[in-house]
Amino acid sequence: MARMEVHKDHCKGCGLCIDICPVNVIEVSKEINNLGYHPAVYKGEGCTGCSLCFYACPEPDAIVVYRKD
Amino acid sequence: MAKELIKGNEAVIKGALLAGCEAYFGYPITPASEIAHAAAKYFPLAGKVFLQAESEIASIQMCYGAAGSGVRVMTASSGPGISLKLEGISYAAGSELPIVIVDIMRGGPGLGNIAPSQADYNQVVKGGGHGNYKVIVLAPNSAQEMCDFTMLAFELADKYRNPVFVLTDGFNGQMMEPVEFPEPKPINVDKTSWAAMGTAETRKNLINSIYLDPNEMEEHNKHLQEKYARMEREEVRFEEYKLEDAEIIGISFGTVSRVMYSAVDQAREKGIKVGMLRPITLFPFPKVKIRKLAEKGAIKAFVVSEMSNGQMVDDVRLAVEGRKPVKFYSRMGGVVPTVAELVEQFENAGK
Amino acid sequence: MAQVKDVLQKPSSFYDRFFRKPDRYQEDTHYCPGCGHGVLHKLIAEAIDDFGIRDRTIMISPVGCSVFVYYYFDTGNFQVAHGRAPAVATGIKRTHPDAIVISYQGDGDLAAIGGNNILQAANRGENITVFFVNNAIYGMTGGQMAPTTLIGQKTMTSPYGRKAEWEGYPMKVSELLSTLEAPAYIERVALTDGKNLMKARKAVRKAIQTQIDGKGFSLVEVLSACPSGWRMTPVDAKKWVDEVMTKTFPPGVYKDVSNEREVGSWARHLEKVPVEKYHEILGLTGTAMEVEGDMNEVPENFRNPRVLIAGFGGQGILLLGQTLAEAGMRHGWNSTWIPSYGPEMRGGTANCHVKISETPIGSPVVSEPNILITMNQPSLERFEKSLVPGGLLIYNTSMIDTKPQRSDIDILPIPATEMADEIGSLRVANMVIVGAILEKTKILQKDIVLDSLNTVVKHKKFIPMNTQAIEKGIEYVRNFKQ
Numbered sequence: 016m017a018r019m020e021v022h023k024d025h026c027k028g029c030g031l032c033i034d035i036c037p038v039n040v041i042e043v044s045k046e047i048n049n050l051g052y053h054p055a056v057y058k059g060e061g062c063t064g065c066s067l068c069f070y071a072c073p074e075p076d077a078i079v080v081y082r083k084d
Numbered sequence: 085m086a087k088e089l090i091k092g093n094e095a096v097i098k099g100a101l102l103a104g105c106e107a108y109f110g111y112p113i114t115p116a117s118e119i120a121h122a123a124a125k126y127f128p129l130a131g132k133v134f135l136q137a138e139s140e141i142a143s144i145q146m147c148y149g150a151a152g153s154g155v156r157v158m159t160a161s162s163g164p165g166i167s168l169k170l171e172g173i174s175y176a177a178g179s180e181l182p183i184v185i186v187d188i189m190r191g192g193p194g195l196g197n198i199a200p201s202q203a204d205y206n207q208v209v210k211g212g213g214h215g216n217y218k219v220i221v222l223a224p225n226s227a228q229e230m231c232d233f234t235m236l237a238f239e240l241a242d243k244y245r246n247p248v249f250v251l252t253d254g255f256n257g258q259m260m261e262p263v264e265f266p267e268p269k270p271i272n273v274d275k276t277s278w279a280a281m282g283t284a285e286t287r288k289n290l291i292n293s294i295y296l297d298p299n300e301m302e303e304h305n306k307h308l309q310e311k312y313a314r315m316e317r318e319e320v321r322f323e324e325y326k327l328e329d330a331e332i333i334g335i336s337f338g339t340v341s342r343v344m345y346s347a348v349d350q351a352r353e354k355g356i357k358v359g360m361l362r363p364i365t366l367f368p369f370p371k372v373k374i375r376k377l378a379e380k381g382a383i384k385a386f387v388v389s390e391m392s393n394g395q396m397v398d399d400v401r402l403a404v405e406g407r408k409p410v411k412f413y414s415r416m417g418g419v420v421p422t423v424a425e426l427v428e429q430f431e432n433a434g435k
Numbered sequence: 436m437a438q439v440k441d442v443l444q445k446p447s448s449f450y451d452r453f454f455r456k457p458d459r460y461q462e463d464t465h466y467c468p469g470c471g472h473g474v475l476h477k478l479i480a481e482a483i484d485d486f487g488i489r490d491r492t493i494m495i496s497p498v499g500c501s502v503f504v505y506y507y508f509d510t511g512n513f514q515v516a517h518g519r520a521p522a523v524a525t526g527i528k529r530t531h532p533d534a535i536v537i538s539y540q541g542d543g544d545l546a547a548i549g550g551n552n553i554l555q556a557a558n559r560g561e562n563i564t565v566f567f568v569n570n571a572i573y574g575m576t577g578g579q580m581a582p583t584t585l586i587g588q589k590t591m592t593s594p595y596g597r598k599a600e601w602e603g604y605p606m607k608v609s610e611l612l613s614t615l616e617a618p619a620y621i622e623r624v625a626l627t628d629g630k631n632l633m634k635a636r637k638a639v640r641k642a643i644q645t646q647i648d649g650k651g652f653s654l655v656e657v658l659s660a661c662p663s664g665w666r667m668t669p670v671d672a673k674k675w676v677d678e679v680m681t682k683t684f685p686p687g688v689y690k691d692v693s694n695e696r697e698v699g700s701w702a703r704h705l706e707k708v709p710v711e712k713y714h715e716i717l718g719l720t721g722t723a724m725e726v727e728g729d730m731n732e733v734p735e736n737f738r739n740p741r742v743l744i745a746g747f748g749g750q751g752i753l754l755l756g757q758t759l760a761e762a763g764m765r766h767g768w769n770s771t772w773i774p775s776y777g778p779e780m781r782g783g784t785a786n787c788h789v790k791i792s793e794t795p796i797g798s799p800v801v802s803e804p805n806i807l808i809t810m811n812q813p814s815l816e817r818f819e820k821s822l823v824p825g826g827l828l829i830y831n832t833s834m835i836d837t838k839p840q841r842s843d844i845d846i847l848p849i850p851a852t853e854m855a856d857e858i859g860s861l862r863v864a865n866m867v868i869v870g871a872i873l874e875k876t877k878i879l880q881k882d883i884v885l886d887s888l889n890t891v892v893k894h895k896k897f898i899p900m901n902t903q904a905i906e907k908g909i910e911y912v913r914n915f916k917q
Contacts, residue, residue: 025462027463027467027468029469029669029670030469030668030669030670031669031670031673034670035629037629049460050463065629067632069443069477070474070478070632070633071474071629071632072473072474072477073464073468073471073473073476074473075445075446075464075476075477075480076462076463077463079442079443080443081442082440082441082442082443083441086720087764088718088719089760089772089890098717098719101713102713102717107526107529107530126716126717128705129708130716131705131706131708132705133530133705135529137522137525137555138522138552138554141519141522141552142522142525142551142552142555145515145519145523146522146523146525146526146529147526148519148522148526149513149523149524149525149527149530150526150527150529152513152523152527153511153526153527153531155530155531157526157530171516172519175516255799255800258774259771259773259799260760260771260772260773261769261770261771261772261796261799262764262770265714265717265719268710268711270710280493280511281511281531281534282490282491282493282511282527282531282535283491283511286511287489287490287509287510289512290455290511290512290513290514291512291514292512292514339799342796342797343797343798343800344797347797420800422798423797423798
């Protein structure tokens with residue numbers, strides 16, 4: 016099963032990953048992170064491992080995608 | 085030693101190759117173009133890079149790239165081109181890059197003319213570009229020194245990681261004289277600690293002149309000033325000519341110093357006790373030597389002559405600190421002072 | 436999607452910690468949320484990883500928001516002046532053909548202040564890769580108008596919207612550079628939806644591969660969002676790129692001749708030459724004929740001669756002087772030669788000064804010659820007065836109608852141009868004069884002067900004719916009667 020992971024303290028909450036996700040499995044967290052943003056968060060299931068969120072994310076270490084587990 | 089009758093401009097390039105210069109990036113301008121011509125002719129034969137840049141702005145930045153990646157590199161131009169290069173020279177000074185720059189001065193301001201001049205002194209010696217920087221400036225007055233000082237410039241540039249100028253006038257660039265060329269010099273400089281050469285060992289290195297934090301910028305400036313102070317301690321060079329019993333001291337550099345040797349000889353035939361001090365390094369300037377001369381009781385006056393409105397004379401006055409009169413004789417616009425004119429200056433200074 | 440790994444995470448061509456970044460957040464970029472720079476950085480870092488070129492790569496940081504590219508890439512790094520990255524890249528690459536040199540530039544940097552630098556680097560076909568971030572605005576300096584700002588777009592310096600009639604049209608860099616022959620590969624991509632992101636990823640890789648293959652210049656123009664500069668949310672900014680920017684700047688491949696080029700054809704490796712060969716290359720072989728000259732044997736009038744030679748450009752004035760100076764040197768004496776130079780020697784008048792001396796020469800300028808050569812009328816009129824009493828005047832009667840005025844000098848009239856014409860070339864009149872000087876002054880030895888021709892005459896086939904002219908000059912003086 017593929018999955019994505021948001022390193023929440025490196026997320027600037029831009030929402031580009033949420034916007035690009037074709038299966039709508041990422042959302043905005045209510046939490047406020049270290050940088051002062053509402054980070055993105057994986058809903059927990061449904062990721063296809065397409066990896067678009069990884070490439071759409073401007074931060075080097077905010078998103079990891081495991082394409083196969 | 086191989087001897088050849090050769091133009092100063094061409095001797096620069098032969099010296100550069102013998103000093104291990106790997107690349108020349110230039111742009112045509114009279115009266116410096118023979119330097120580029122010679123580089124274009126010889127560098128490819130020796131497996132070195134010659135490239136004509138799109139502008140003086142670009143040529144100095146190409147030097148920045150080559151120097152930052154660890155090779156000996158040079159460019160040359162005349163006043164109008166040096167004005168354009170100043171952008172890159174400031175960056176190179178900030179990033180501490182060894183680049184050799186030759187300026188064959190011509191008449192100005194503006195397009196001026198192509199006749200010999202010394203009016204780039206302030207632009208080259210006093211900075212010209214932005215920021216608190218200094219460059220070592222060597223002032224040859226013969227074709228032999230055009231070769232020798234170019235070779236020395238590469239040594240000093242590497243020693244201090246700093247741009248070094250060879251500053252002279254159109255006459256010295258265009259003049260042919262016998263030059264004895266030495267054997268190629270082996271280079272024993274390891275730049276792997278700072279240059280970015282595209283290798284694993286140098287991957288960690290950054291060539292950079294930006295320090296956003298004012299305190300860090302000040303630290304960097306202090307480091308540079310210490311380096312310049314070391315140059316002032318270790319690199320002052322000058323030539324003394326008949327100074328022993330002199331009462332009048334002539335001071336000049338480049339082509340004017342050639343005229344002044346003859347003027348000193350002729351004035352001495354007339355019984356005037358004249359000697360001459362020729363600064364070879366314009367920065368660091370031989371200010372200690374001049375101050376000591378000014379302190380000598382026998383010295384009556386200094387006579388400075390330049391092909392400019394009086395630029396080096398400011399440095400002489402700062403060194404003399406009012407102890408003795410400093411007279412100045414100026415020719416401008418490409419006019420070279422004659423021997424007779426300088427003899428007259430010496431005569432007047434003695435009165 | 437070939438080449439994509441099983442786990443996608445921070446590429447190792449980024450530093451683990453961005454230790455040069457001055458704040459405490461050394462794992463995050465300095466870019467604003469939603470900024471296209473970060474996306475492009477990731478694509479480049481991933482490609483550097485995948486191609487295994489990290490050790491060879493040198494990244495060039497420009498001026499603008501991406502001034503701190505060197506915070507992030509664990510490669511060799513340069514930070515350079517505004518717009519000059521292509522010139523710096525040229526300097527690095529030409530001297531290090533094996534390095535992978537990547538110039539990263541914004542639109543103000545590349546298209547405005549550095550416009551000529553990118554144009555010329557592209558035209559030279561520098562084997563470098565340029566990533567050109569087009570976000571239609573100056574970001575770092577506070578949102579001013581860029582060459583790529585769209586018509587009607589409001590910025591800090593076009594607060595009422597860009598007008599073509601005032602500021603011109605947005606500059607289409609990819610289209611412009613594609614008209615050049617040298618570039619290998621130019622593509623414009625947009626950092627927008629998934630399809631375009633993957634196109635961008637492919638373009639980044641192709642541009643770097645083109646350099647690795649030594650096929651020449653590659654550039655990828657990247658349409659990239661600047662949410663802060665545009666005062667938009669990141670998602671709206673991305674949409675604006677997609678819906679508005681691409682109308683003016685259509686994505687696509689603008690040039691690709693990479694497949695037509697051989698691997699290494701634009702790599703520009705130079706052959707190493709051993710230093711032992713330098714003297715030979717520089718013509719410093721030291722085979723010239725030399726003698727030990729004795730100035731005491733020279734007639735007193737002509738000792739340590741100061742020669743002024745003047746005439747038309749094209750009369751070989753400079754070469755005449757060079758021959759004397761060269762031969763003087765070969766007698767073991769000091770010698771100087773100094774020309775009038777520049778445009779005036781192309782057509783107008785020319786003169787040169789030669790000094791030969793057993794003692795070091797101070798001023799190389801001859802203001803009071805003891806030997807004056809005038810090859811045309813104006814020279815005689817201008818310089819006759821300067822000759823010292825007892826000095827020698829040689830004047831070319833072929834070109835001078837009047838007689839010299841002075842009676843206190845030694846005068847040698849000689850129809851040098853006509854004599855040269857008899858030999859077969861007007862151009863050797865100068866050597867007729869050399870012969871005359873030889874015979875008249877006895878300063879220089881004939882065999883040394885003739886051997887000097889091997890050095891000063893550029894085309895060897897003309898040496899016999901020059902030699903003949905010297906002989907004629909000698910003969911003329913021998914037979915000359917006042």
